[in-house]
Amino acid sequence: MRGEVKFRLGRQDIVAFAALILLAFSIAFGGASRQHELRLALVELSALPLLVLGLLALLKQDDPRSHKFGLGLAAAAAALPLLQLIPLPPAIWTGLPGRDEAALALEITGLPAGWLPLTLTPDKTWRSFLALLPPLAMFVGLLSVRAEGRLRLVHFLLGATVFSILLGAAQLASGSDRLYPWLTTDAGNVTGFFANRNHLATLVLIGVPFATVLGAASLRRGGSRLPLWLSILYIALAAVALGVIRSRAGVVLFAPVLGASLLAAWVAAGRGRPRPLLLGLVGGAAIAVTAVGAFAAAPLLARFDPAGAPEGRFENWPIVAEAAETHLPLGSGLGSFDAVYRSVEPLERLDPTFFNQAHNDYLETWLEAGWLGAALIVAFLAWFARRSWAAWRAGVSTQRDLQRAATIAIGAVLLHSAADYPLRTAALATVFALCCGLLELAVRADAELAPERSRRHRSR
Helix, strand or coil: CHHHHHHHHHHHHHHHHHHHHHHHHHHHHCCCCCCCHHHHHHHHHHHHHHHHHHHHHHHCCCCHHHHHHHHHHHHHHHHHHHHHCCEECHHHHCCCCCCHHHHHHHHHHCCCCCCEECCCCHHHHHHHHHHCHHHHHHHHHHCCCCHHHHHHHHHHHHHHHHHHHHHHHHHHHHCCCCCCCCCCCCCCCCCCCCCCHHHHHHHHHHHHHHHHHHHHHHHHHCCCCHHHHHHHHHHHHHHHHHHHHCCHHHHHHHHHHHHHHHHHHHHHCCCCCCCHHHHHHHHHHHHHHHHHHHHCHHHHHHHCCCCCCCCHHHHHHHHHHHHHHHCCCCCCCCCCHHHHHHHHCCHHHCCCCCCCCCCCHHHHHHHHHHHHHHHHHHHHHHHHHHHHHHHHHCCCCHHHHHHHHHHHHHHHHHHHCCCCCHHHCHHHHHHHHHHHHHHHHHHCCHHHHCHHHHHHHHHC
16 A cells, blocks of 8 residues: 555656646747747647646546546547548538638639538648647646645746746847847847747736735745745736836736735735735835836836827727628637638738737637637636635635635636737646646645645644
8 A cells, every 4th residue: 555655646746747847848938829830849749748647647536527627628628629620521511601712712623522621721720739738738737746746836937937027137138139039029028938028928917826825825834934025026026027018918907916816815824814014015016016107107108008009909800700700600710810810801901010810819719619619718717717716715725825826817817818819829828727727626625635734634
């Protein structure tokens, strides 16, 4: 029996190490949604060991059925692009909405109408499936990682976020393109490991609730106050970074994310009357926000100026919505947005730039996946509501603190997805899956979340 327990713990350590490798590869090489296919392939390849190990470990658990809702959603998301790649006979695909031009082209050229898949862009749909491997592996793997491994992943995420902010500061100070890791990028702006400054802002926001609850938890446990001071330092750094990044979504979401994080910090500190150091955390956050308002107000307001450059995404959304209605009920295929939008883009909207994404993940999913995509989004929101309710009703512990922080991080990404495409980068998709994996554990009892610690308490 002892040998069996040691083997199980060793397997969990291997899964945790594989998850750490995937997270590192995702942040270092997954900060863009296009180009540099070799880097993105490295992220996808690094996901395979974790996916296999995570599935094997999960199958050996006592009751994996407790995660059937979350695992079912993950399996459905992975199955969707594969279903769109299944070849269909001409009698079926020629009758699908949006296929008239393809059928007419075959008729004019005299070519026979062979079997074709549902998607209009099979190569892009296959790429969409491969892009799902890292978040899928992270979600599955995290369910079998020990409590210490989960905490280590969160610490690594916070450290990588700080390093990305510092890299962004060096990019801004250097005045050259040498420190930007991607060819197509927001040169001259703070992007860190990303090609898009908005996505760096999303990563910074994700770190806020985790840093806050880990700092406040030190008040509950007693001992060193270093985590609390590091938490205050991170919040101040995040506020300054968001001001320098000048992401409108990041600026708008910072206040509600910080407010929810402080509520989670109060719970992490043990509830009850706020302690002076916890009030100091709130005061530090207020000072940081005030400093940003004093020193960065002008460039931030310029980003919100309606008289400035026109905002193409808002003007293009009606065009995308109309194209989506044309391809209902099954959609045009994952990854087909660019091809579909180019085919319907009005001549008066043509300019030297191009609209590569809808800048609204919900609208783009509606176009590419139709009713099935909408059903998956609704099912995910139902899962999110149920797990969030369980996390916030639970008691106070480090793992519960991480779950409550995960609800805030997930909510921030969901809100940002309404005006951008953060989840179409491998880095943020993997981090998002990490948060979802933490939240999925809200269905477990405290003894299951940290069994080793529970056994020590019982032995005393």
